[in-house]
Amino acid sequence: MAYTTIKKPSDYFNTKLYTGNGSTQSITGVGFQPDFTWIKNRSSGYSHCLYDVARTATKRLKSNSSGAEDTDTNGLTAFDLDGFSVGSSASQNASGENIVAWNWLGANGTASNTDGSITSTVSANTTSGFSIVTYSGDGTGGATVGHGLGVAPAFVIIKSLSAHPWYVWPTGATRLVLDDTAADYGNAPVTKGTTTITLPAGVDNGWNASGLNYVMYCFAEVKGFSKFGSYTGNGNADGPFIYTGFKPAMVILKNTSITGNWQIMDNRRNTYNAVDTLLKPNDTIADQTPSDAKDFLSNGFKLRNSAGEDNGSGNTFIYMAFAEEPLVGDNPATAR
Numbered sequence: 001m002a003y004t005t006i007k008k009p010s011d012y013f014n015t016k017l018y019t020g021n022g023s024t025q026s027i028t029g030v031g032f033q034p035d036f037t038w039i040k041n042r043s044s045g046y047s048h049c050l051y052d053v054a055r056t057a058t059k060r061l062k063s064n065s066s067g068a069e070d071t072d073t074n075g076l077t078a079f080d081l082d083g084f085s086v087g088s089s090a091s092q093n094a095s096g097e098n099i100v101a102w103n104w105l106g107a108n109g110t111a112s113n114t115d116g117s118i119t120s121t122v123s124a125n126t127t128s129g130f131s132i133v134t135y136s137g138d139g140t141g142g143a144t145v146g147h148g149l150g151v152a153p154a155f156v157i158i159k160s161l162s163a164h165p166w167y168v169w170p171t172g173a174t175r176l177v178l179d180d181t182a183a184d185y186g187n188a189p190v191t192k193g194t195t196t197i198t199l200p201a202g203v204d205n206g207w208n209a210s211g212l213n214y215v216m217y218c219f220a221e222v223k224g225f226s227k228f229g230s231y232t233g234n235g236n237a238d239g240p241f242i243y244t245g246f247k248p249a250m251v252i253l254k255n256t257s258i259t260g261n262w263q264i265m266d267n268r269r270n271t272y273n274a275v276d277t278l279l280k281p282n283d284t285i286a287d288q289t290p291s292d293a294k295d296f297l298s299n300g301f302k303l304r305n306s307a308g309e310d311n312g313s314g315n316t317f318i319y320m321a322f323a324e325e326p327l328v329g330d331n332p333a334t335a336r
Helices: none
Strands: 013-019 025-028 036-041 049-052 076-080 083-086 098-104 111-113 120-125 130-136 144-146 155-160 166-169 196-198 213-219 226-232 241-243 246-255 263-266 294-297 300-303 316-326
Touching: 013 025, 013 246, 036 076, 049 076, 083 098, 098 263, 120 144, 130 144, 246 294, 246 300
Parallel strands: none
Antiparallel strands: 013 098, 025 083, 036 049, 036 098, 076 083, 111 120, 120 130, 130 213, 144 196, 155 166, 155 213, 226 316, 241 300, 246 263, 246 316, 294 300
């Protein structure tokens, strides 16, 4: 892909920290009207709560659970011009507790997409390479679903709105589960095309059962803004360096060789190195500060530990990363 036209990555992805008030409040300062917001109470063991414009505000999924979508009228209640509004639910607004919200910009609306054998509803941002897709399963093996990006995604996540697991198809692995610690399943791949995702040949409740509804999040790589890939751990405190081409704002990673937790790190909870505050998408646990630290650098990130969950010797790890500052164009990244 050509050099990014995104000079300010925070116009498309931004992390927002706030303190809950136990009532209602509008969270501003995101910088745009988000289409996908992922909220986690950092102080307590509440679920990760995921909302998007295609399913509409109040419709919640939990990354740490295979449970069905529910309606939380006191959760995220609206997507606003510069952020979002929340009600009194403790997961999103417990009084005095610290909360993080990761936000992505889509199209600020949805459109019908007929590129695939299954008609989908899509909110796609072709500049930042991100789309939200909803569709109804038809029970056909190898069905196709339009994603609206015009380039092949590198990272695809699908969740049934009924009680079935979150399936993940990343660059560098065949199939993972977001709400679980399992290693790479090694089967049921998808094909990531420029206009459609071809679902696995085998029919499964997790991606295309007849009559079930689904949401799919697609991420395409944009140079200087997002990077998706894999690395091999060396089991050493002087761990591998992963080049992204930008200073990271957020990194999600997972050991695909053995069982292990998913990890989320960002530049708001750790404003300087080492980056050692973790949340786990597959777990309700609050912020942790274990010894398995990383550094966010001007052009990537580096492992500073020998822990098995992010640097096990000979293990393969997949990651997704989004930029704070690009190392391209006339806005070069600086060191932390």
